[in-house]
Amino acid sequence: MRTAFEVNGKPVAVEVEPRTSLADCLRHGLGLTGTHLGCEHGVCGACTVLLDGEPARSCLIFAVQAEGARVVTVEGLGEDAALSPLQQAFRKHHALQCGFCTPGMIVTAHALLSAEPEADEGRIREALSGNLCRCTGYVGIVEAVLAARAHYRRRP
Amino acid sequence: MTANRYIGSPVERLEDLRFLRGRGEYVDDLERPGLLHAAILRSPVAHGLLRRLDAAAALALPGVHRVVTAADMGAAVPKIPIRLQPMRELEPYHQPVLAAEKVRYVGEPVAVVLAESPAVAEDALDGIALDIAPLPAAELLFPAAGGNLAVLYTAEKGDADAAFARARYRRRESFAVQRHTALTMEPRGVMAEWDAASGRLTVYGAAKVAFFNRRILATQLGLPVEAIEMVENDVGGGFGMRGEFYPEDFLIPFAARLTGRPVKWIEDRREHLISANHAREARAELEIACRSDGTILALRGRIEVDIGAYTRTNGMVGARNVAQFLSGPYRIPDIHVESALHLSNKTPVGTYRGPGRFEADFFRERLLDLAAKDLRLDPVEFRRRNLVAAHEMPYPLAMLSPVEKKDELDSGDYAMTFERCLAEIGWDEKAELQGKLVGGRWHGLAIGPFVEGGAAGPAESARLALEADGRVAVYVGSSAVGQGLETAFAQIAADALELPMERIRGVFHGSTSHVGEGFGSFHSRAIVMGGSAILMAAERLLAAIRAAGAERLGCAEEAVEIADDAVLAPGKLLALGELAPLEAEARFDNDKHTYTYGAHAAHVAVDPATGHVAVLDYVAVEDVGRIINPLTLKGQVIGGIVQGLGGTFLEELVYDEEGQLLSGSLADYLLPSASDFPAIRTVLLEHARAPNNPLGAKGAGEGGVVPVAGVIANAVAAALRPLGVEPNELPLSPPRLWALIEAARDPASA
Numbered sequence: 001m002r003t004a005f006e007v008n009g010k011p012v013a014v015e016v017e018p019r020t021s022l023a024d025c026l027r028h029g030l031g032l033t034g035t036h037l038g039c040e041h042g043v044c045g046a047c048t049v050l051l052d053g054e055p056a057r058s059c060l061i062f063a064v065q066a067e068g069a070r071v072v073t074v075e076g077l078g079e080d081a082a083l084s085p086l087q088q089a090f091r092k093h094h095a096l097q098c099g100f101c102t103p104g105m106i107v108t109a110h111a112l113l114s115a116e117p118e119a120d121e122g123r124i125r126e127a128l129s130g131n132l133c134r135c136t137g138y139v140g141i142v143e144a145v146l147a148a149r150a151h152y153r154r155r156p
Numbered sequence: 157m158t159a160n161r162y163i164g165s166p167v168e169r170l171e172d173l174r175f176l177r178g179r180g181e182y183v184d185d186l187e188r189p190g191l192l193h194a195a196i197l198r199s200p201v202a203h204g205l206l207r208r209l210d211a212a213a214a215l216a217l218p219g220v221h222r223v224v225t226a227a228d229m230g231a232a233v234p235k236i237p238i239r240l241q242p243m244r245e246l247e248p249y250h251q252p253v254l255a256a257e258k259v260r261y262v263g264e265p266v267a268v269v270l271a272e273s274p275a276v277a278e279d280a281l282d283g284i285a286l287d288i289a290p291l292p293a294a295e296l297l298f299p300a301a302g303g304n305l306a307v308l309y310t311a312e313k314g315d316a317d318a319a320f321a322r323a324r325y326r327r328r329e330s331f332a333v334q335r336h337t338a339l340t341m342e343p344r345g346v347m348a349e350w351d352a353a354s355g356r357l358t359v360y361g362a363a364k365v366a367f368f369n370r371r372i373l374a375t376q377l378g379l380p381v382e383a384i385e386m387v388e389n390d391v392g393g394g395f396g397m398r399g400e401f402y403p404e405d406f407l408i409p410f411a412a413r414l415t416g417r418p419v420k421w422i423e424d425r426r427e428h429l430i431s432a433n434h435a436r437e438a439r440a441e442l443e444i445a446c447r448s449d450g451t452i453l454a455l456r457g458r459i460e461v462d463i464g465a466y467t468r469t470n471g472m473v474g475a476r477n478v479a480q481f482l483s484g485p486y487r488i489p490d491i492h493v494e495s496a497l498h499l500s501n502k503t504p505v506g507t508y509r510g511p512g513r514f515e516a517d518f519f520r521e522r523l524l525d526l527a528a529k530d531l532r533l534d535p536v537e538f539r540r541r542n543l544v545a546a547h548e549m550p551y552p553l554a555m556l557s558p559v560e561k562k563d564e565l566d567s568g569d570y571a572m573t574f575e576r577c578l579a580e581i582g583w584d585e586k587a588e589l590q591g592k593l594v595g596g597r598w599h600g601l602a603i604g605p606f607v608e609g610g611a612a613g614p615a616e617s618a619r620l621a622l623e624a625d626g627r628v629a630v631y632v633g634s635s636a637v638g639q640g641l642e643t644a645f646a647q648i649a650a651d652a653l654e655l656p657m658e659r660i661r662g663v664f665h666g667s668t669s670h671v672g673e674g675f676g677s678f679h680s681r682a683i684v685m686g687g688s689a690i691l692m693a694a695e696r697l698l699a700a701i702r703a704a705g706a707e708r709l710g711c712a713e714e715a716v717e718i719a720d721d722a723v724l725a726p727g728k729l730l731a732l733g734e735l736a737p738l739e740a741e742a743r744f745d746n747d748k749h750t751y752t753y754g755a756h757a758a759h760v761a762v763d764p765a766t767g768h769v770a771v772l773d774y775v776a777v778e779d780v781g782r783i784i785n786p787l788t789l790k791g792q793v794i795g796g797i798v799q800g801l802g803g804t805f806l807e808e809l810v811y812d813e814e815g816q817l818l819s820g821s822l823a824d825y826l827l828p829s830a831s832d833f834p835a836i837r838t839v840l841l842e843h844a845r846a847p848n849n850p851l852g853a854k855g856a857g858e859g860g861v862v863p864v865a866g867v868i869a870n871a872v873a874a875a876l877r878p879l880g881v882e883p884n885e886l887p888l889s890p891p892r893l894w895a896l897i898e899a900a901r902d903p904a905s906a
Contacts, residue, residue: 017275019275020275027184027185028187032178033178033181033182033184033185034177034178034179034180035178036182036341036342036392037184038341038342038343038392038425039425039821039822040424040425041425041821041822041823043821043822043823044341044425044822046341073178074176074177074178075177075178075179078176078177083173083176083177087176087177090172090176091168091169091172091173091176092168094168094169094787094788094790094791096172096175096176097393097638097639097640097788097791097795098175098340098341098342098390098391098392098393098394098637098638098639099171099172099174099175099176099180099390099392099638100180100182100340100341100342100392100393100638101341102175102176103178106176121834124830125830125831125834126830126831128829128830128831129829129830129831129832130829131830132341132822132827132829133341133830134338134339134340134341134393134395134795134799134827135341135393135638135791135795136791136794136795136798137794137795137796137797137798137799137828137833137836138798138828138829138830138833139794139836140790140791140794141830142830142834
C-alpha cells in the first residue's frame with residue numbers, strides 16, 4: 001500500500017506492506033540508513049526519530065502510521081557541509097565510538113534540549129536512559145549534551 | 157619541522173564526521189540488485205537428534221528462492237577450526253556450520269532460507285517442519301569423545317603444594333561468575349557476492365580477523381585464498397565477540413555461490429543472544445597461602461569453565477587466561493591452578509573484552525580480601541606488600557600447559573599507580589565511612605590493582621602510499637571495531653612522516669585487499685602492532701621519497717629535505733606529489749606481550765532494603781606506556797569500566813534446565829543505561845614505556861573491564877562487613893544481594 005509523509009522537510013510517498021516498520025521503510029525504502037536497528041523491540045533506542053517533533057522508536061511504528069506526519073531522522077539534524085552544534089559537542093567530548101547508537105542518541109538529545117534547554121545532568125541521564133550505548137559508558141555523551149545546552153538556550 | 161605534534165593530543169576523531177550525520181556504512185546499509193535475504197532456521201531444542209526436515213511449505217511461499225540444508229554441502233559439512241592455540245584433542249568439538257544429525261544448543265543453525273525480502277525469509281522459517289528427537293540436556297554431547305570435559309589447562313609456577321604444606325595460614329573459598337556476553341549494539345551481519353565469471357567471492361561485514369577468516373573460508377569452499385576478498389565496513393562494536401568465524405560466515409558466502417546471487421543476512425537481537433559467542437561462565441575453588449605478616453606464598457585451585465556446545469574459534473582463551481592471569485600484578489612464587497573446559501548444551505563461548513581476566517580478578521581480589529580479614533591486616537597494606545616491584549621487572553607469570561609459552565610482566569611501577577589511585581579516590585578521608593550506615597545505606601570502599609595483556613603477535617602489516625596530490629594513504633591490517641583506529645593511526649602516520657594530519661588522505665583498515673597479510677584487532681593489539689608497523693613503513697616511505705627526490709633534484713640523498721608538501725634541496729624544489737606513486741610496506745613482528753597496569757577504586761553505598769548498590773565514585777588509574785590520543789583512550793577505559801559494571805550488577809544469560817535461554821531480549825538481558833553509573837573518573841598515565849615495540853605503547857582496550865567486579869564486590873563486602881556478608885558470586889543483582897543481607901541478619905531464615 002502507499003503511504004505519504006514528510007521526511008527531513010521533504011514530502012515522500014512510498015509503497016510499503018502494511019507490516020513494514022517505519023525504520024525499515026526509512027532504511028530500505030528511502031535509503032536513509034542513518035537510522036539504525038539494534039533490537040527491533042523498542043529497548044535500545046538506536047532507531048529513534050522525531051515524529052511530529054517527538055522522539056519515537058521507528059522500529060515499533062508501522063510506516064503507514066506515519067501517514068501525514070513530519071518525520072525527522074539524523075540525516076535531517078545537521079547541515080550539509082558542517083556538523084550541528086550538538087554534533088560538534090559529541091565530537092569534542094568523544095561521545096561516540098562505533099557510531100551505531102549515535103543517530104538515536106543525537107535525535108533523543110536534540111529533542112530533549114529543544115524542549116528543555118536547561119536540563120541538568122540528572123535529567124539528561126534520565127532522558128538518555130532509553131538509548132543504549134555499549135561503547136562509551138555514557139560519560140562523554142552526557143558531557144556533550146551538557147555542553148550543547150548553551151546553543152539551544154540561544155535559539156529563538 | 158616539529159616532531160610529535162599529534163601523538164598525545166586529544167585529536168577529534170575523523171570517523172565522527174560520518175557517524176554523527178548518519179553517513180556511516182554498516183553491513184546492513186549495503187544494497188545490491190538481485191539481493192537475496194537469508195534467515196537462519198535454528199534449533200529450538202538444546203539437545204536432540206535431527207530426524208527429518210521438510211521445507212516444502214516454506215518453498216511454496218511466494219518470494220522464497222531456496223532452502224539450504226546440510227544435504228547441499230555434500231558428504232561433509234565444514235567445521236569451524238580453532239583460531240588461537242588449536243589443539244588436536246579439541247578437534248572432536250569443532251562446530252559444523254550447519255547441524256546435520258544432532259543439535260547441541262538452542263540456536264544452532266539447521267537450515268538457511270533465501271528469499272526476496274527479509275520478511276518473507278523469516279515467514280518461511282515457520283514453514284519448515286523440523287522433527288528432532290530430544291536428548292537430555294547436559295548428557296554426553298560427543299559420546300565418542302568419552303566425556304564433556306574438553307581439555308584441562310594448568311598454570312604452574314614453582315611448587316605450590318610444597319608451599320602450602322609449609323604455610324601456617326591457608327584459606328579456601330568458592331566463587332562464581334555468571335555467563336554473559338559482549339552484546340554489541342550492531343548485531344552481526346554478512347553479505348556475499350559471487351562472480352561466477354571470474355570465480356571471485358566478495359564478503360562484506362568482515363571484522364576483527366578478516367585475513368584469518370578468509371583462510372578458513374577458502375579451505376571450506378575449496379577456493380584459492382586470493383579469490384576471496386573480505387571487506388570491513390563500519391563496525392558497530394566488537395569487544396572480542398564480533399568478527400570471529402561463525403557458521404553464518406560460511407553459510408552466506410556458500411549460499412551466494414550456490415545461487416549465483418548476492419545474499420545478505422542480518423542477525424536480529426534474539427538470534428544474537430542465542431548465537432553470538434557467550435562468555436565468562438566459570439566457577440572457582442581457590443586457595444591462598446600466606447605468612448602471618450601478609451606475604452602471599454602460593455595460590456592453587458581449580459576453575460570449571462562452561463564453554464557451551466562447541467569450541468568455536470577462540471572459546472578456550474577465557475579458560476586459559478583465568479588460570480594464567482589469576483596472579484595478576486602480585487608477586488606469587490608458587491602457583492598451581494587448573495582450568496577445566498566443560499561442554500554443555502548452551503551457546504558456545506568466545507572471547508569478551510578481558511577474557512578470563514575479568515573472572516580471574518574477581519576471584520583473586522575477593523580471595524585476597526578474605527585473607528586480609530582473617531589475618532587482621534588492612535586490605536590496602538596487604539595488597540601493597542605483595543605487588544610486583546618495578547625492580548623485579550620483567551616478572552615471570554605462571555607457565556601454562558598444554559600450550560606452553562613463557563610470558564612475563566614487561567615493565568611498570570605498580571606501587572605508583574596503586575598509591576595514585578588511593579589518593580584520587582580520597583581513601584584516607586573516606587576510610588571512616590567503611591562499613592558505616594549513613595542515611596539508610598551501608599558505605600564501603602575498595603581498591604584493586606590489575607594488569608591488562610596486550611600486543612599479541614605474531615605480526616602486523618602496514619603500507620603507506622604517496623599519491624599524486626601529495627597526500628599519503630595509510631593501509632593497515634588492523635581492524636576497526638569502533639575504537640577510533642582511523643584517527644589514532646592518522647596521528648601516528650602524520651607524526652612519523654612529519655606531515656600535517658590533513659595530508660593523510662585516509663586510513664584503510666581490515667579488508668584483505670589493503671595489505672599482503674593482516675592480523676587484525678584482538679588482545680589489545682591494534683595500536684601497538686598496527687601503529688608500530690605504520691612507524692616502520694613511514695621510515696621506509698621517507699627513505700624512498702629522499703631517494704626519488706635526490707634523483708629528480710640531482711643531489712645527494714642527505715641533501716634532500718621534506719617540508720610539508722615539497723621536497724627541497726639547496727636551491728631546488730619539487731612538489732611532493734610529483735614523486736607519486738611511491739609506496740612502502742612494513743611488517744612489525746612481535747612475540748612479547750605488553751602489560752598495561754594500574755588500579756581501580758570504588759566507593760559504594762548499599763541499600764539493605766532493596767539490595768541496590770549505588771556506585772558513588774569510581775576511579776581508574778592506568779599506565780598505558782604511551783598515550784596516542786587521550787580522548788579515545790579515556791573513552792576506551794570508561795567504556796570498559798561500564799561494561800564491567802554491567803557484568804558485575806546486571807547482565808546474565810539465564811538458562812533453564814532444558815537448555816532454553818530465558819534472557820533472550822534486551823528487556824531481559826539488562827545493559828547499563830545512562831542513569832546507572834554516573835560517577836566514573838580516570839587518570840591516564842604514560843609512565844613506563846613498553847620496552848618491546850618502537851611506539852612504546854601498551855594495549856589499552858581491555859584494562860577498563862578487568863578489575864571492575866573484584867573492586868566492586870570488595871567495596872560491597874566492606875560496606876556490609878558489620879553484617880558479615882561476603883558476595884562471592886556474580887552478578888551482584890539486587891535480589892541476590894538482598895537475600896545475602898537477609899540471610900546475614902537472620903541466619904535462621906537462610
